[in-house]
Amino acid sequence: MKPSKTGRSVWTLALVLACGWAILVPAQMALDRRLAPYRETPELLWIPSGNVLRSLSLGHNGLLADLYWTRVVQYFGARRLQRRTDFPLLAPLLDITVALDPQLLVAYKFGAIFLSAPSSYGAAEPQKAIALLRRGIQANPEEWRLWHDLGFIYYWDLKDYRAASEAYREGSRHPDAAPWMQVMAAVIEEKGGNRETSRFLWTEIHNSAEDETIRKNASMHLETLRALDDIEELERLAGRFRERAGRWPQSFQEMIAAGLLQGIPADPQKYPYQLQSDGRITLHPNSEVKLDYGPSPEAR
Amino acid sequence: MRSRQTLAIVLNTFREAVRDRVLYNLIAFALILIASALLFGQISIGIQKTILLNVGLSAISIFGLLIAIFLGIGLVYKEMDKRSLYALLSKPIRRRQFIIGKFLGLNFTLLVNTALMSVGLWAALYYLMRRFEPQDLSVWVAIYFILLELSLVTALCLFFSCFATPVLSAVFTFMAYVIGNFAADIRAFGELTENNLLKGLTTVLYYLLPNFSDFNVSAWVSHGKPVAAEVVLLNTLYALCYDAILVAAAVWIFSRKDLK
Amino acid sequence: MAAIEISGLSKDYSLGFWRKRPFRALDRLSLKVERGEVFGFLGPNGAGKTTTLKLLTGLIFPTEGTATILGHPVGEPETFLRVGYLPENPYFYDYLTPQELLDYFAQFFPLSAEERQRRRDAVLDQVGLAEFRHRPLRKFSKGMLQRVGIAQAILHEPEIVLLDEPMSGLDPVGRHEVRELILQLKAAGKTVFFSTHILSDAEALCDRVAILNRGKLVGVGQLSESLQRQAACEAVLECASPEALSRLQPLAAKPPLVSGGQCRIEIPEKNIPQFLALCQSDGLRLISLNPVRLSLEDYFVEVLRGSDSERPASPSP
């Protein structure tokens, strides 16, 4: 008469659910392991042409582009997380994304960064990044910042200073372009790669990026640049000490006593620099500041 | 006696579906789509078979999904709403027999439909290749997975149909289907974030939601690759277990429901 | 063992979308129906008749109280082997024909195939649908559906038949047939429990009735006693002068009705001699004088008036 013995049947249901998931979870885990190769087959590229997809999207191409852009980010993030160094689907996915929505600026800007960044940071395919950006410039002629993104890849990744200066000059002709675009064009043309320019560009990227990873990446580069400057300066001071004392300083203390330093110098991550017996300056072993790559070709 | 009664409900559910004109329209549509894949394949070179299998399997899956949702959402609700249940439940049967019978009946309907559409696909395949190859067998596995997937959709529909209106049930089921397809992405997203709470939440969600992407091997088999036997077994286990949970929950809800 | 035994049965429905408040549709009903009885369940619209029948069939669950049928708590599937139920305004799978529907329902009973077929044909005949057995139920009229409902209720020859407004939607012939059917069931020793607000049906068929109003039991008993008690006569006169009428008025139970040159007037039994004397002395032409048994309608109205006046504050349903 009553809806059966309610109390008892609640427990029965709870038991069924618990047992159910006790089977489901391990089954799913086993499936995840076994299905890995199947999932490699990129279902996304069933329709490899963005244009076909665009007409198939029945007017929802904007939404679809957003979804694809999300897939790009997920794909990139997931592969980096797995410490994979190849990103075979990155360029095709980006192509589809911008074909679906040519005005999706983030896709050009960050897509280019993902594509151009060196191996283990990105796909190390700067040429594809350039092709992507040129496509973006064509579709969005009013966006002078894309010229900056393009110039930066020439400057930083390809060390092609002539092309970089060319890109900045082209961008600076735009009526809305920031004045520094023209300055960049001139400086790069004259001096090629140098820390001053690099610092400016990375700062610009850092300040204009909305994305946390991009900003982190930029501030990492800025730290590198600062450390390189610091080390150069400290080694110069150590040289001065040697000129006066006729020997290398044994510690920063000695240099402070000689009035060359105000205190123990620290790197951007607040670790003190290390003074070697031959006057060379190195990083603290715990410091994660990277010195091993920079704008000069030999550092790559 | 009990199983004979349940069988009667199963067959009546099947009969109800068979007498619905919409069903035929959907099947016809799927068959037309498969046939058109043949034409579509002719304008490209070398991948006719792949295209045919992809389009065919997708058509079977999508139209199966439509049929499952279309028929599933009304399974219980319509009978409550139109009060045809009053006469049925005043027969010597238990309410759970009704739920189980409906579930099995719709699955049987879907089995027959899928078989019909598969015959269409195989006919098209034969027309294209003029012969069958041993690796074509894995297409059956893909079709079997579609059936498992549809049984899960049916169970979801049935579950929602016990307390929600057909439109809401359709929305819920469809959402569960879409989210279930993206389950892996949701978890990947959680792992990318540094937030432990979010990570935990997405992992729980991942195991809680029906993972429809487990059943998607169409792209794989369209290249003539075989599917491992363990995957078949695990997927079967997964689907049956999830079905059982949903049907049990549906029985639980329905058994204590006032049929006003 | 009683056929149906209801004790303290109550049902609250919740009303309102956001703030649920309970509404008592049935209030502590206690009732006993003996085997072999034809029992009428009377009450105005919204009294709780359908609610009671749905509780008896386990379609809804009681808020409190219990009910048993043939000694078994209601809602047990086994009970339905011996109970048939006709829902109010029945509706069936409209994609089936009556024959298919009955075949379907028959499979729930432990009967052989031939037996199922025999019973199906028998009930189709009984409710007069034999010639429509292959027409889809989608194309059935209300009264025809009602007949299908009756057919499925008696399909398995149940000992107890619960009928919710069996006459509703039926034409005069159909009503007569259903009356006959109920009498046949009674003759075969079955118990029939039916709800109705058509009192003449109850009057003609029931051994006992229960009257329900606003969820509460107002009275249970045999009809004939209560009706005879208050009998009166209706007199029809050729239209009289107003003075003559005013002299008649004190004798009448209600104000006279004047229409079409005739005057109808209801005279209680005890006033009849006085009335006849008056007619004679005034020279009024009496056209007819017939006894009116107090109709069940009147009884009903009277009883309900009594029960409503217990709660004068609440508005009528």
Ligand SMILES: Nc1ncnc2c1ncn2[C@@H]1O[C@H](COP(=O)(O)OP(=O)(O)OP(=O)(O)O)[C@@H](O)[C@H]1O
């Ligand atoms: N599902 C429900 N939800 C809320 N209230 C309900 C519900 N069903 C019935 N009621 C209320 O319960 C009361 C009794 O209804 P019930 O259907 O039992 O009356 P009834 O005696 O069968 O009337 P009728 O003669 O019109 O068929 C009514 O006031 C009705 O409004």
Ligand SMILES: [Mg+2]
């Ligand atoms: Mg009613």
